[in-house]
Amino acid sequence: MGKPKVAFYWCASCGGCEEAVIDLAEDILTVVDAVDIVFWPVAMDFKKKDVQAMDDGAIAVSFINGAVRTDEQVEMVELLRKKSGLIVAFGACAHIGGIPGLANFSNSKEILNTLYRDLDTVDNKEGVIPQTRTKVKSGEVTLPRFHDTVKTLDQVIDVDYYLPGCAPPPDLIMGAITAILKGELPTKGSVLAPEKSLCDSCRLNKTKPEKLTMKEIKRPHEIKIDPDLCFLAQGLICLGPATRGGCGERCINANMPCRGCFGPVGNVVDHGAKILSSIASILGMEDEETVPEEEVDKLLDGIVDPGGLFYMYSLPSSLLKRKKLD
Amino acid sequence: MKKDPKIIVFCCNWCSYAGADNAGVAKVQIKPHFRIIRTMCSSRIDPELIIEAFKKGAWGVLVLGCHPGDCHYKNGNYKTLRKVKLLKRMLAQFGIEDDRLRLDWVSSNEGEKFGKVVNKMIDDIEKLGPLDLSYAETEVE
Numbered sequence: 001m002g003k004p005k006v007a008f009y010w011c012a013s014c015g016g017c018e019e020a021v022i023d024l025a026e027d028i029l030t031v032v033d034a035v036d037i038v039f040w041p042v043a044m045d046f047k048k049k050d051v052q053a054m055d056d057g058a059i060a061v062s063f064i065n066g067a068v069r070t071d072e073q074v075e076m077v078e079l080l081r082k083k084s085g086l087i088v089a090f091g092a093c094a095h096i097g098g099i100p101g102l103a104n105f106s107n108s109k110e111i112l113n114t115l116y117r118d119l120d121t122v123d124n125k126e127g128v129i130p131q132t133r134t135k136v137k138s139g140e141v142t143l144p145r146f147h148d149t150v151k152t153l154d155q156v157i158d159v160d161y162y163l164p165g166c167a168p169p170p171d172l173i174m175g176a177i178t179a180i181l182k183g184e185l186p187t188k189g190s191v192l193a194p195e196k197s198l199c200d201s202c203r204l205n206k207t208k209p210e211k212l213t214m215k216e217i218k219r220p221h222e223i224k225i226d227p228d229l230c231f232l233a234q235g236l237i238c239l240g241p242a243t244r245g246g247c248g249e250r251c252i253n254a255n256m257p258c259r260g261c262f263g264p265v266g267n268v269v270d271h272g273a274k275i276l277s278s279i280a281s282i283l284g285m286e287d288e289e290t291v292p293e294e295e296v297d298k299l300l301d302g303i304v305d306p307g308g309l310f311y312m313y314s315l316p317s318s319l320l321k322r323k324k325l326d
Numbered sequence: 327m328k329k330d331p332k333i334i335v336f337c338c339n340w341c342s343y344a345g346a347d348n349a350g351v352a353k354v355q356i357k358p359h360f361r362i363i364r365t366m367c368s369s370r371i372d373p374e375l376i377i378e379a380f381k382k383g384a385w386g387v388l389v390l391g392c393h394p395g396d397c398h399y400k401n402g403n404y405k406t407l408r409k410v411k412l413l414k415r416m417l418a419q420f421g422i423e424d425d426r427l428r429l430d431w432v433s434s435n436e437g438e439k440f441g442k443v444v445n446k447m448i449d450d451i452e453k454l455g456p457l458d459l460s461y462a463e464t465e466v467e
């Protein structure tokens with residue numbers, strides 16, 4: 001029997017997830033030895049028709065990173081679904097929408113107009129905006145349609161497993177690959193990372209006061225951050241309490257609060273609503289009995305962009321998914 | 327056909343739900359377009375539950391708790407106040423009208439007030455119409 005066939009594909013992503021595969025360092029050689037890479041547009045020269053020519057289910061597993069926001073991406077992930085035994089949503093964008101998902105506070109028209117017409121640095125006197133079909137001398141050229149709504153991978157195709165993170169850390173990637181090769185996978189639909197919250201493994205958790213309160217909200221650039229005190233206790237919003245652990249506390253160890261790239265903890269559906277709830281509960285808790293309502297409003301003013309902050313990585317997978325479209 | 331508004335009213339067990347009871351006993355006239363969900367304390371109303379109510383078809387959500395200082399668990403309603411205020415700000419970013427979520431305090435002997443607050447909510451929401459969230463599921467061109 002030949003080696004299992006593996007594919008990597010990218011949708012709306014930054015390229016960091018591809019980099020994460022390379023970051024496996026010498027482990028990547030073990031992987032390359034054990035599998036047959038049949039499709040990886042960023043690194044190897046395969047074409048769509050090569051995939052089309054394969055039998056259905058011929059690919060053992062496809063790792064797909066990035067959110068889905070164009071017709072081309074829909075077409076490609078549907079094709080890979082048909083050709084693959086397993087689909088792994090690789091990284092935050094495929095898993096919960098990721099940073100590209102913040103575009104769901106806008107729409108395609110607004111985004112294209114801003115990028116191609118309205119920004120100060122744009123020089124576009126004719127006001128040319130990308131079109132799906134354009135007539136040129138030699139005929140017609142086409143571009144994939146750019147959608148209003150950014151979607152997670154599982155909102156477009158059936159997904160078997162999720163590897164969270166922006167980007168997924170090497171140990172979780174290797175763990176997933178090993179489990180797949182050995183056929184020791186958990187139940188379908190599992191997120192291949194711990195169930196518990198980031199705080200649970202964070203080294204600063206023991207510095208978190210028993211009765212945690214936030215006097216006011218501080219933003220990371222406004223204070224000198226103490227690397228040895230829980231960020232919440234310093235007035236900095238940290239998404240750790242509502243976020244799944246397993247990243248190795250990468251941001252915390254770089255002296256920055258968590259922004260939630262691992263998605264919500266096991267039992268939570270709406271990441272943003274959950275963290276909103278915890279922050280609102282502890283903000284100004286100390287003298288809540290005496291503080292007048294206007295003061296509460298002022299405290300809340302400290303959270304400049306609640307939607308963008310609480311759903312920084314998870315807007316497309318939230319209950320509301322996007323801003324109202326008119 | 328004109329649809330009737332659907333309002334979810336979250337009531338805490340100790341004051342607001344008793345207030346609703348009081349409204350019943352006092353035969354306060356209230357429009358029928360609301361459903362009460364009782365929880366032990368208003369602070370149990372997680373923002374996630376409020377959003378879920380909207381997702382499931384509520385045109386508006388009314389959260390009722392004990393007056394400040396009267397919460398059965400001492401301080402739950404102060405947390406409710408901050409949660410609802412912050413959630414309102416966030417819902418605005420999603421394009422959801424401010425009037426669709428409201429917080430008020432109703433004590434166990436305020437049946438009159440319960441009726442007034444609920445009727446006002448129903449009237450205001452009727453003007454806004456249903457909250458159509460289907461745009462999140464379909465691709466609009």
Ligand code: SF4
Binds near residue numbers: 199231238252257258
């Ligand atoms: S809130 Fe942030 S800094 Fe504090 S323990 Fe949790 S993850 Fe660590």
Ligand code: SF4
Binds near residue numbers: 263
């Ligand atoms: S600390 Fe939070 S944002 Fe940073 S890598 Fe970990 S889960 Fe992601």
Ligand code: FES
Binds near residue numbers: 368398
């Ligand atoms: S018990 Fe009524 S608000 Fe807490």
